Amino acid sequence: xxxxxxxxxxxxxxxxxxxxxxxxxxxxxxxxxxxxxxxxxxxxxxxxxxxxxxxxxxxxxxxxxxxxxxxxxxxxxxxxxx
Amino acid sequence: xxxxxxxxxxxxxxxxxxxxxxxxxxxxxxxxxxxxxxxxxxxxxxxxxxxxxxxxxxxxxxxxxxxxxxxxxxxxxxxxxxxxxxxxxxxxxxxxxxxxxxxxxxxxxxxxxxxxxxxxxxxxxxxxxxxxxxxxxxxxxxxxxxxxxxxxxxxxxxxxxxxxxxxxxxxxxxxxxxxxxxxxxxxxxxxxxxxxxxxxxxxxxxxxxx
Numbered sequence: 400x401x402x403x404x405x406x407x408x409x410x411x412x413x414x415x416x417x418x419x420x421x422x423x424x425x426x427x428x429x430x431x432x433x434x435x436x437x438x439x440x441x442x443x444x445x446x447x448x449x450x451x452x453x454x455x456x457x458x459x460x461x462x463x464x465x466x467x468x469x470x471x472x473x474x475x476x477x478x479x480x481x
Numbered sequence: 482x483x484x485x486x487x488x489x490x491x492x493x494x495x496x497x498x499x500x501x502x503x504x505x506x507x508x509x510x511x512x513x514x515x516x517x518x519x520x521x522x523x524x525x526x527x528x529x530x531x532x533x534x535x536x537x538x539x540x541x542x543x544x545x546x547x548x549x550x551x552x553x554x555x556x557x558x559x560x561x562x563x564x565x566x567x568x569x570x571x572x573x574x575x576x577x578x579x580x581x582x583x584x585x586x587x588x589x590x591x592x593x594x595x596x597x598x599x600x601x602x603x604x605x606x607x608x609x610x611x612x613x614x615x616x617x618x619x620x621x622x623x624x625x626x627x628x629x630x631x632x633x634x635x636x637x638x639x640x641x642x643x644x645x646x647x648x649x650x651x652x653x654x655x656x657x658x659x660x661x662x663x664x665x666x667x668x669x670x671x672x673x674x675x676x677x678x679x680x681x682x683x684x685x686x687x688x689x690x691x
Contacts, residue, residue: 401601472540
């Protein structure tokens with residue numbers, strides 16, 4: 400396996416989606432190639448970084464519109480009857 | 482993953498009309514739903530309508546909610562259906578373009594060419610270098626997140642949707658394939674392209690600012 404092939408298989412590797420033979424070749428290549436080892440680590444850091452992105456705050460006016468929908472909905476039928 | 486948490490109490494609270502529980506859910510999921518909805522419809526306003534309809538569908542449907550999927554998966558599934566019905570963007574062209582694209586995700590200039598002793602291997606000055614450690618809460622970590630978020634917004638719709646669901650929100654591969662009605666292979670291609678683009682942007686950023 401060459402470096403330019405390995406870089407296209409990283410997501411499959413991380414998802415455990417490689418055939419066992421390809422996985423063995425991938426692992427063997429990693430052992431002898433610092434560049435690809437680093438590439439894989441960069442990919443992992445990238446995934447962690449995206450995982451750390453927090454959803455932004457929503458617009459408060461929009462938010463209250465959503466909450467009103469709940470207040471008016473059938474779920475509040477047993478409540479205090481707005 | 483979150484799909485396995487017991488949501489019985491949560492559902493019961495919604496059925497009772499507990500507004501605080503509903504507000505918490507809205508705060509937890511709305512921004513992410515808007516982000517994904519935006520990939521299907523032509524404007525932020527329509528995405529807001531789609532997401533609002535989804536919450537109304539939950540209010541109407543909670544009495545019958547059977548808990549066969551997690552509430553979050555249910556919300557995204559319903560939202561995507563509503564978005565698709567509203568979506569004006571034509572998807573098939575994009576799919577065909579993607580299938581036809583066979584190029585690599587790394588600049589081919591970084592690899593040695595066919596005449597080299599080790600064709601297809603990194604050129605000596607092009608080998609990836611380790612990214613620096615970015616402990617949680619570190620300034621560099623926050624910078625990288627901002628860079629990644631900006632690039633995520635620029636990805637083609639389908640890549641952005643898959644990367645958002647998988648890596649930002651933590652849905653697993655099987656869930657994403659069902660939600661988006663795509664094959665495992667297709668999902669993997671989209672995810673890989675998106676991640677590779679993000680990786681490249683982070684690498685460039687760190688080279689210039691690291």
